[in-house]
Amino acid sequence: MDRVRLATVWLGGCSGCHMSFLDMDEWLIDLAPHIDLVYSPLADAKEYPDGVDVALVEGAVANEENRHMAKVLRKRSKVVVSFGDCAVNGNVTAMRNPLGKSLEVLRTSYLLESAGTGLKLPDDREIVPVLLDKVLPLHAVVPVDHYLPGCPPPAARIRAIVEDLLAARTPSRAAELIRFG
Amino acid sequence: MDHDELLRIADAERAKAKPNEIRCCTSSGCRASGSADVLKQLKASVAANGLNDTLTAVGVGCPGLCSAGPVVMSHPDGGMFGKVTAEQAKGIVAALSGGATDAQRIDPNQPFFRKQFRVVRATAGQIDPERIESYIAVGGYEGLYQALQKRPDEIVTDVTASGLRGRGGAGYPTGLKWATVEKMPPGQKYVICNGDEGDPGAFMDRSVMEDAPHQVLEGMAIAAYAVGANQGFIYVRAEYPLAIERLQAAITQATKAGLLGANIFQTPFEFKVEIRIGAGAFVCGEETALIASVQGLRGTPRPRPPYPAESGLWDRPTLINNVETFATIPAISRNGAAWFAAIGTDRSKGTKIFSLTGKVKNAGLVEVPMGTTLRAVVEELGGGTADGKAVKAVQTGGPSGGCIPASLLDTPIDYESLGKIGSIMGSGGMIVMDDTDRMPEVARFFMEFCADESCGKCVPCRVGTVQLHGLLTKLVERKATRHDLDTLVELCQLVRDTSLCGLGQSAPNPVLSTIRYFAAEYEALLQPEEFARPPRASVIPLSVV
Amino acid sequence: MAVVTLTIDGKPVSARAGESVLAAAAEAGIRIPTLCHLDGVSEAAACRLCLVQVEGRGRLQAACVTAAAEGMVVRTQTDTLREYRKMILELLFAEGNHVCAVCVANGNCELQAAAADLGMDHVRYPYLNPVRPVDVSHAQYAVDHNRCILCTRCVRTCDEIEGAHTWDVAGRGTLSHLIADMGQPWGESATCTSCGKCVQSCPTGALFRQGSTVAEMTKDREKLGDLVLARREKKWTV
Numbered sequence: 001m002d003r004v005r006l007a008t009v010w011l012g013g014c015s016g017c018h019m020s021f022l023d024m025d026e027w028l029i030d031l032a033p034h035i036d037l038v039y040s041p042l043a044d045a046k047e048y049p050d051g052v053d054v055a056l057v058e059g060a061v062a063n064e065e066n067r068h069m070a071k072v073l074r075k076r077s078k079v080v081v082s083f084g085d086c087a088v089n090g091n092v093t094a095m096r097n098p099l100g101k102s103l104e105v106l107r108t109s110y111l112l113e114s115a116g117t118g119l120k121l122p123d124d125r126e127i128v129p130v131l132l133d134k135v136l137p138l139h140a141v142v143p144v145d146h147y148l149p150g151c152p153p154p155a156a157r158i159r160a161i162v163e164d165l166l167a168a169r170t171p172s173r174a175a176e177l178i179r180f181g
Numbered sequence: 182m183d184h185d186e187l188l189r190i191a192d193a194e195r196a197k198a199k200p201n202e203i204r205c206c207t208s209s210g211c212r213a214s215g216s217a218d219v220l221k222q223l224k225a226s227v228a229a230n231g232l233n234d235t236l237t238a239v240g241v242g243c244p245g246l247c248s249a250g251p252v253v254m255s256h257p258d259g260g261m262f263g264k265v266t267a268e269q270a271k272g273i274v275a276a277l278s279g280g281a282t283d284a285q286r287i288d289p290n291q292p293f294f295r296k297q298f299r300v301v302r303a304t305a306g307q308i309d310p311e312r313i314e315s316y317i318a319v320g321g322y323e324g325l326y327q328a329l330q331k332r333p334d335e336i337v338t339d340v341t342a343s344g345l346r347g348r349g350g351a352g353y354p355t356g357l358k359w360a361t362v363e364k365m366p367p368g369q370k371y372v373i374c375n376g377d378e379g380d381p382g383a384f385m386d387r388s389v390m391e392d393a394p395h396q397v398l399e400g401m402a403i404a405a406y407a408v409g410a411n412q413g414f415i416y417v418r419a420e421y422p423l424a425i426e427r428l429q430a431a432i433t434q435a436t437k438a439g440l441l442g443a444n445i446f447q448t449p450f451e452f453k454v455e456i457r458i459g460a461g462a463f464v465c466g467e468e469t470a471l472i473a474s475v476q477g478l479r480g481t482p483r484p485r486p487p488y489p490a491e492s493g494l495w496d497r498p499t500l501i502n503n504v505e506t507f508a509t510i511p512a513i514s515r516n517g518a519a520w521f522a523a524i525g526t527d528r529s530k531g532t533k534i535f536s537l538t539g540k541v542k543n544a545g546l547v548e549v550p551m552g553t554t555l556r557a558v559v560e561e562l563g564g565g566t567a568d569g570k571a572v573k574a575v576q577t578g579g580p581s582g583g584c585i586p587a588s589l590l591d592t593p594i595d596y597e598s599l600g601k602i603g604s605i606m607g608s609g610g611m612i613v614m615d616d617t618d619r620m621p622e623v624a625r626f627f628m629e630f631c632a633d634e635s636c637g638k639c640v641p642c643r644v645g646t647v648q649l650h651g652l653l654t655k656l657v658e659r660k661a662t663r664h665d666l667d668t669l670v671e672l673c674q675l676v677r678d679t680s681l682c683g684l685g686q687s688a689p690n691p692v693l694s695t696i697r698y699f700a701a702e703y704e705a706l707l708q709p710e711e712f713a714r715p716p717r718a719s720v721i722p723l724s725v726v
Numbered sequence: 727m728a729v730v731t732l733t734i735d736g737k738p739v740s741a742r743a744g745e746s747v748l749a750a751a752a753e754a755g756i757r758i759p760t761l762c763h764l765d766g767v768s769e770a771a772a773c774r775l776c777l778v779q780v781e782g783r784g785r786l787q788a789a790c791v792t793a794a795a796e797g798m799v800v801r802t803q804t805d806t807l808r809e810y811r812k813m814i815l816e817l818l819f820a821e822g823n824h825v826c827a828v829c830v831a832n833g834n835c836e837l838q839a840a841a842a843d844l845g846m847d848h849v850r851y852p853y854l855n856p857v858r859p860v861d862v863s864h865a866q867y868a869v870d871h872n873r874c875i876l877c878t879r880c881v882r883t884c885d886e887i888e889g890a891h892t893w894d895v896a897g898r899g900t901l902s903h904l905i906a907d908m909g910q911p912w913g914e915s916a917t918c919t920s921c922g923k924c925v926q927s928c929p930t931g932a933l934f935r936q937g938s939t940v941a942e943m944t945k946d947r948e949k950l951g952d953l954v955l956a957r958r959e960k961k962w963t964v
Contacts, residue, residue, distance in 0.1 A: 643899055644818065675813050678786055
């Protein structure tokens with residue numbers, strides 16, 4: 001059997017899902033012969049490659065760069081998995097949404113006006129990616145094939161879905177595997 | 182009050198009448214375009230011309246042709262004037278004795294009037310709604326007297342035999358409802374008149390309450406006697422101040438005359454009526470929410486059963502009918518069930534009032550026998566569109582109803598036929614649309630209304646309508662894809678099938694009916710998908726029923 | 727006591743006359759999902775999760791307010807019902823600001839559990855992200871309106887078990903919200919007895935004990951039903 005070309009992507013999230021991925025510990029050794037990790041924060045690849053079989057996408061779509069990346073990975077991947085609550089439902093990343101549009105969020109977060117420091121808001125599009133007015137779950141931007149909730153999803157849950165996908169099975173939707181939080 | 186006295190009042194009122202009357206509509210529509218001033222000037226002109234012995238100027242209820250208001254009529258010659266100004270009043274009075282007037286004449290024999298069959302609105306435009314004598318003179322309260330000569334169960338049998346069905350929209354057989362309340366063990370029972378008319382574009386009940394408040398009271402009294410109730414409530418929305426004023430005056434007059442209160446027509450029958458004013462929630466037209474509101478609670482519906490007929494106001498058996506339903510009763514009592522049952526179709530008896538609005542030439546109120554086609558109402562009575570454009574669709578039943586395409590205008594108006602083509606009779610709103618009207622926008626308008634008016638109790642209605650409105654907005658802004666359209670239809674089905682009360686259950690009707698008949702308009706707004714999506718395999722059948 | 731026999735999901739079930747389909751099913755070990763139902767208080771029939779199909783009835787019926795009747799044939803698990811329940815949960819998640827990861831009730835939340843049980847692994851509708859306040863004016867408890875699903879269990883519990891009727895609902899549509907008394911801060915309520923029954927009744931983390939942090943707010947919802955039963959039967963276990 002050919003090795004599965006696996007990618008993991010980190011959008012607007014805390015990287016906790018990737019930490020949980022690493023928590024699969026020695027099973028990663030078992031996994032290694034079956035996959036090529038072609039793109040990941042854990043690997044040294046600058047460009048999202050073509051022909052990815054499975055992409056685990058952590059994080060919500062919070063800024064222009066996230067949105068661009070989501071579209072690129074969707075175009076170049078066969079199976080896209082929303083990996084963790086931020087990708088699935090926005091989660092903590094999306095807690096800024098009720099605060100208003102991006103500028104209001106930045107104002108509220110940096111308290112510059114009230115602090116009277118005269119400092120500049122970090123909204124320079126030449127330097128940092130521009131925030132979207134609303135943080136979105138991944139599937140609100142591109143079609144998603146499977147959902148892996150959890151904050152972060154426990155290692156066992158990640159292993160279960162990866163095993164299913166490697167075996168070309170439809171991932172189980174058992175309650176203990178899809179609980180939010 | 183006994184029957185002789187009733188007849189004496191009628192005789193006296195008729196004897197008092199002058200040979201000629203000049204009648205000015207004083208109901209809400211004409212009043213809004215200045216009819217109060219017109220009436221004042223008419224009265225002044227009659228006096229100034231020394232005509233007080235032969236002519237009176239009186240305020241009357243709505244003759245129906247609201248788009249021509251203020252409307253003035255001369256009696257008995259049948260002259261009719263429209264868009265009358267206060268300045269024209271003098272000329273109209275002069276015209277009665279052969280003078281000239283520049284007031285615009287209306288043909289009283291045009292189909293709008295000729296093709297109507299008036300049962301409920303029989304006296305509208307002819308009597309002064311503010312005087313009980315005026316109502317008694319045309320046979321008012323005779324129906325109540327007749328009813329009191331029978332046993333309550335005989336009246337229920339009559340109403341059942343008449344085939345009358347609820348005019349509030351759902352068309353539940355009135356006799357069956359009455360029978361349920363009547364058969365409940367004796368004890369405190371209530372009668373409620375639902376005057377919370379809230380559909381956009383509907384004003385039938387307003388006109389009945391304004392034009393014939395005594396007729397509503399008489400109908401309620403007959404019902405109360407039939408089911409064994411001694412207390413009635415009329416629930417009127419606060420947006421109808423004139424209806425409230427006239428009903429209140431009518432209650433006072435009827436009580437004073439002994440037609441409400443104790444020992445009515447010298448029988449042991451006792452009946453009192455109070456008005457309850459609604460605070461502007463559409464959902465309070467739903468009977469269980471209305472009952473909660475009358476009790477002073479938050480106006481939210483509760484699940485049925487138990488039906489109000491078994492356990493309603495303060496958990497007592499309660500008969501709740503719509504204004505038009507009650508206003509139909511006196512005529513049935515006077516003329517008999519067979520007379521009424523001879524009007525209309527096999528399963529929808531009698532007449533129905535519609536408020537014709539939108540792009541129609543003759544906007545106003547029409548009362549026609551059930552079974553009249555939509556085409557007759559819209560094209561003959563309504564005169565088609567105001568600017569001669571083709572009629573595109575007719576919306577019936579307001580936010581709970583559907584849009585009927587012009588191709589189906591030959592459908593007879595009855596409960597079953599309208600249901601079959603995806604709309605409802607509803608309370609009687611009829612909005613005419615032409616080809617400048619965009620159906621997805623119409624659907625969005627009604628969904629916005631439902632989302633605003635949802636009481637918030639059950640989840641599918643509270644949140645579903647908001648999501649539906651969002652999807653429709655996305656659609657009309659040309660941002661939606663086929664995927665969104667599929668989601669729209671699925672959500673419509675959810676809201677229809679799972680909502681707690683009629684508001685939610687019927688909220689998707691304007692969307693589903695416009696998708697059914699005007700799918701191309703929706704398709705034309707769709708944008709291509711940026712990414713291919715797998716086909717959706719919905720497990721929701723088009724109807725679970 | 728009159729007993730009726732009905733069929734639920736193909737299984738013959740007996741029930742006391744007048745008992746709800748929901749109760750009859752529960753006694754037969756058939757679980758129908760609920761959110762607004764709470765043992766011990768009246769039914770609201772508002773969440774619509776317990777809708778079932780009853781043969782011969784055109785509309786879906788809420789099991790909590792449908793009386794079991796002789797010969798009734800009920801189906802609680804059909805593809806359509808499962809899909810509708812999932813959609814209703816998705817609507818709820820999209821309506822408020824439910825962030826399980828940082829919620830006091832994480833792991834002890836009926837909304838969260840229902841979503842997992844019914845296979846809801848994501849929400850298809852746009853999140854409404856409403857602006858809703860958190861009221862910490864009460865000395866012991868707090869209400870986070872972001873997590874309220876308007877099930878009105880607290881309203882009914884406060885009214886029917888405690889007899890205070892501190893809670894009620896104001897506004898309409900998605901603007902509906904809980905209010906204490908006439909809408910003042912909870913801590914200033916003249917009627918609240920601080921009994922905490924509302925907190926125990928709440929299915930989510932909307933009502934919680936102050937000082938609780940993520941996943942710490944456990945609730946003892948059965949106590950309320952037990953209390954009502956004990957009062958009715960006049961049997962108290964100490």
